[in-house]
Amino acid sequence: MFDYSKFPNKQIACIDMMSFYASCMASLHSLDVRKVPIAIVGNLKQRGSVVLAASPAMKKRFKIKTGNRLYEIPHHPEIRLFEPKMAYFLEMSMSITKILHKYVPAEAIHVYSVDESFIDLTGTEKLWGDPAQTVKKIQKEIFETLNLPSTAGLAPNMLLAKLCLDLQGKKTGFAKWTYDDVQTKLWPVSPLSEMWGIGRQTEKSLNDMGIVSVGDLANFDLQRLETRFGVLGNQLYHHAWGIDLSEVGAPMPEGQVSYGKSQILMRDYNTIAEVRAVLLEMCEDVAKRARDASKAGRTISLGIGYSKNALGGGFQRSRTINEATNETMKIYAICKELLSENYDNRPVRQISLSITKLENEQSIQLSLFEKDNWRDRAIGSVMDNIRNRFGSTAILRAISLTDAGTAIKRSELVGGHKG
Structure with a gap:
């Protein structure tokens, strides 16, 4: 048995917005997200477009959830369909954070995601009273101000607060755990x-x-x-055992463990040439982000998801190289090898790419046997500067102008979706 008196016993709340994206659209259109079947769809003009979010009523009554396709949604007069408004979603997220700032200082808030935050209410009893009642008060204010229902968990640390939320709070609206609950509830x-x-x-x-x-x-x-x-x-x-020493507001570990990108394609890509077109664009994007951070990686990972029309499935493969790189064409060359070795000619619907095992760019020693290294790095730097100044589509590879390219369309999106 653990002596819990030796471990932090704080008042940490994890607050999560109920069906956040659907709730935002419901609020915008004066609907009740808990009663109206709502689906957020990437593009209403494309039948194969993905459902990005669904309200509780949509999930319960029509069995439609995130990942379904537009053509799977039945025609029903009560169903409301919307395209995402990412700029509005981010605005609502910031509004939630502003409400949290009324109750605790910035260092007592950890924004975990666009719709979920941790707050440390330890020591606020003299200001707001019982922490459990304070959490409920915050939930009430978020609902009355933004029309966003929420769920919450309150516990002695971040881990238990999150587990309390996920395992109980999401069913009851609010739940509180102590260390005494670990054996019976966890x-x-x-x-x-x-x-x-x-x-x-x-x-x-x-x-x-x-x-x-x-x-x-x-x-x-x-x-x-x-x-x-x-x-x-x-x-x-x-x-x-419910032990977690994480601190709310503690700085994140310096640096990033990977740079990656994932795309759900708007149609089936039926040839390896089409897949390579998107893959090159993705390599360009990931490599640029690494260069902007002065990082380079030694492990390149490629993921391919096949279409549901081809029974789904796919593969995830990685390759580690001797020298770290952030050059687009070197990353692309590895991806082409992985694709050629594992692709079985079925239509592709999802592509993911990442580079890991990062190190500082300054530590890279350019091989004397590759005479174009310095030139390639200089060209990459010039292209990055142009894009940073004039936008991602200011300079493009010719492949982006083909039917398979997605870079131009995606440049018009916020967070991967329409703003």
Whole structure:
């Protein structure tokens, strides 16, 4: 048993907007997101366009959720369809943060995502009273001001606040956990992927060790977990006991562990030439972001998702090179190799790309055997400067002007969708 008196016992709340994107559109059009079936669709003019968000009524009554396609939505007089307004969504997100600032200082707020935030209410009792009532007051103000319903969890640390929200608060609107609740409310959780921070691959590895619930994980031998997973094993063990030393408002670790991009294509891409066209554009974008941050990576990862019309599936492959790079064409060359080795000629609907194992660009030693290295880097720098000054489409590769190219259309979007 843990002596919880040695660990932080704060008043951390995790507040999440209910069906945020659908709620924003409902607010804009004076609708009740809890009653009206609403779907946010990438492009209403394309039948294969993806459902980006759905209201509770849409999910419950019509079984339509994120990832469905426009053509799968039934024709029904009560259904309301909207295209995303990303600029408006971001504006609403900032409005939520402004409300939080009325209750706690900036350093006591951690914006986890566009629709979810952590706030530290420790020590605010003299100002606002009981933290549980304060959270409910904040939820009420967000709803009355912005017409956005929310759910919340309150607990001694960020981990338990998030778990309290996900496992109970989203069903009841608000929930509060203490360390005393760990064994009765957290340990029964199974499958393990329902535990915040445990993905499918880690879940499978734990299952192979006979660990199928959070309680199993908490009572497993710590040394064996550390032998199998290293530092992650130690973290998994302590998380199973509800222990988390993260600080709200603490600065994020310096730097970024990867640069990546993912696209759901607006139609099936049926040839490798079409896929390569989009892939080159994505390599250009990812490489530029790495160059802007003066970073370069040694591992290039490519993911391909096949169309539902071809029974779905796909592959994810990586390749590590000897020298880190942020050059577009070098990254593209690796991606072409991975594509040629694994692509089985089925129509493609999703492409993802990332570079990892980053290091500072200044540490790269250009090979003396590649005479065009300096020239290529200089050309890349000039192209980046033009785009930074005049926009992403100020200078384009010819492939972007073909039917397969998506760069021009995507340049008109905010956050990947219409502004």
